[in-house]
Amino acid sequence: MNFNKNDLIDSVLKHYYLTFENTLDTADYVPEKFNSKIHKYIFKNMKKSFKKIDKEDRVYQKKVKKELRLEKRLDIKEKRKQKRFRRKEKIKSFFLKVKQLFFTFIKKLFKRKERINKQSNKKKP
Numbered sequence: 001m002n003f004n005k006n007d008l009i010d011s012v013l014k015h016y017y018l019t020f021e022n023t024l025d026t027a028d029y030v031p032e033k034f035n036s037k038i039h040k041y042i043f044k045n046m047k048k049s050f051k052k053i054d055k056e057d058r059v060y061q062k063k064v065k066k067e068l069r070l071e072k073r074l075d076i077k078e079k080r081k082q083k084r085f086r087r088k089e090k091i092k093s094f095f096l097k098v099k100q101l102f103f104t105f106i107k108k109l110f111k112r113k114e115r116i117n118k119q120s121n122k123k124k125p
Contacts, residue, residue, distance in 0.1 A: 004057060004060050004061075005053060005054075005057040005060075008053045008056065008057065009050070009053060012046070012049045012050070012053060016042060016045075016046050016049075019042055020039075020042065023035060023038055023039065023042070
């Protein structure tokens, strides 16, 4: 969970609290009628700011979701790539073993033929 919206709201509220603080200092010598107009104006601007925050937060959340989807896709692609690599390695190792077995079989066969040839050569003289 990200707290982007909370951070934005905090910054806006700090700004408006400072504004309210300044208007409270004027409460002694400014008529109530003007102070109420100022407060309405401040609230109106604060609502606009919150709408902007909501909009920015939607954009940010959309961006974060997109990044997460992209990251997930990359993870899936990487897993597939690893799986393919393991399969290739298994096939390579299998054929390597088959090759070794084949060559050992051929060597044994040739040794046997050589032995038979030697034996046949011994019998001839």
